[in-house]
Amino acid sequence: MIGVQPTVPPSDVARLRRSTAVRLTWLAVGLAVLALLFVLSVAFGTRVVSISDVFSALGGDTSGIAEAAVVKRIPRTVLALLVGAALALSGTTMQAVTRNPLADPGILGVSSGAALAVVAGIAFFGMSDPHAYIWVAIGGAALAAAFVYTVGSLGRDGATPLKLALAGAAISATFSSLVSAILLPRVDVLTTFRFWQIGGVGGATWERISLIIPFLVVGAAICFFSARGMNMLALGDDLAAGLGENVLRARLISAAGAVLLCGVATAIAGPIGFVGLVVPHLCRLLVGTDLRWLLPFSAITGAALLVAADVVGRVVARPQEIEVGIITAFIGAPFFIWIVRRQRVREL
């Protein structure tokens, strides 16, 4: 089941272990950055709002235009925060479960499974209930994940990063041609779908947010509670089994949590790639590989990254907006390439 066996020199081993003080410091820094980005996100947009207006709006005052703008931007920011945290948690868990440095809901084709399911739901069953979106997306994500993992892990040497990434890319390509087969004759669906497809948090309302909260809480809880089991999995299947861990069960439960989070995030904001890939790597450098610390820190960093990407998307092309999914791809893809270049990837 091992993809790339990291041959880490001793100095790096020492660096992977962090003292609690260092971790707590980074956690505090992360939270501070997130708070700062939250304020920036409600302040920036087509109209820039001054900091004093932001705080008076947060205090409940909705009299002026500036305050009204702030109040409208709050749900959007909260949604970006939640989606970012969910995707980062999902990515961290997927990387731990597959023991694969390149695991990410986008790369592994899980998001495209959710997308295909949603399109099929809209086109064939006239689906419009937001609740149905979520369930259908979760189902599609789960099917795609199971499929890609099964196909990618067949054969002598199990699920190598290359095989998983290829299986994911291939499944994404297939699904997107199925999506266009469904969409091309239906112009009406096409227009609705294209904005969802790109991945955006622009249409956020409190109603939609409250819809996804229960799913996110359950998914996050599953991931956090399986942190210990995933730490064991990192030792290798044999050793984990020897230490009394039920390897298969641990893997299935944590994967279910990851798929749930990714499916919900995709249902509400469209497929947003690369957050789940970049964040875990960044966080491992800062707080080490212990998942009990890595998961919460990833969630905070993921939230911060997506809020930041959303702010950038609003500022760069003012007065137009660039959807957050495009910004994350432009940040994430170079990062992906950097990881690939760093890693000693084995030949298939």
Add this chain to the structure above:
Amino acid sequence: MSTETLIAGRRARVRRRSLLTGGLAVAVLVAFLTSLMVGNTFYGLDKVIRVILGETVPGASFTVGDLRLPRASLGLVTGLCFGVAGVTFQTMLRNPLASPDIIGISSGASAAAVIGLIVFSLSETAVSLLALLAALLTAGAIYLLANRRGFAGTRLILIGIGVAAMLDSLVSYVLSRAASWDLQMAMQWLTGSLNGATWSGVMPVAIACVVLVPVLLLHERHLGVLRMGDDSAASLGVRVQRTRIVLIVGAVALLAFATAASGPIAFVAFMAGPIAARIVGPGASLTLPSGLIGALLVLVADLVGQFAFDNRYPVGVITGVLGAPYLVYLLIRSNRTGSSI
């Protein structure tokens, strides 16, 4: 085993392969003529041939000569280009999954062509050239990024997937800004379609095909040697870097011209090589058979897409749906045996 039996065996194999390749060529011709004859009105073979020879046949001249002939020619030529480009990459990287549509080179051409079509409303030739430039740049970037501490096919594939993700998001951005009418046209194009084929669209890709396919055929011998690994190839007298660059530039150019003309027809580049390998047997030269298979796939899929359903689907939808189960089969098989094509 004596030398004579070896030579006789080799002759028999060569003869068998030539026969099979000839058979494929005949099948392509049949598909080509069929797509000229079949349509809303059926025209017999005699009329079709008279139109091709330049005679004026009432009714048939317009339908066959101006509508069906450019369409079928476009299908033939792009299919050939996709097949040849795909198998060159697959053989060079020793991996049947490493076709240019999976490792991001098609995405480069698509992104450039979408920008050319939607943002700048360029002409066909300009779009072709822009797509060529972008595909070469993409391939060059992927190659340079992968070429660290020696060249590794695996790294190239993974980097290609990353680059493809970035370019695809660029395409999404352009589409999200497009007007509704442009959007449907662009979606159709991105799926790969022969609709609205004109001679001015066919010419660039036809010229590229005539010039570049012989070049790739000439270098095919070295391609076989490259498969044994860089060191063995160098010791057998192949100039590894130069050969690889010629092959990459040739294949990328074919791909770019074809993509600019018809859009990235899903999976043709990916499927043609392995199917050809299955038909003509292992160890044989695959470039020409793959090109023929590519052309056959596109022509047949276009016929199916036009006439088999209530809706008229563009060719890329059919090849995409065909490609899906095949892809899964290939993944499973190559995983089980650990083999390449």
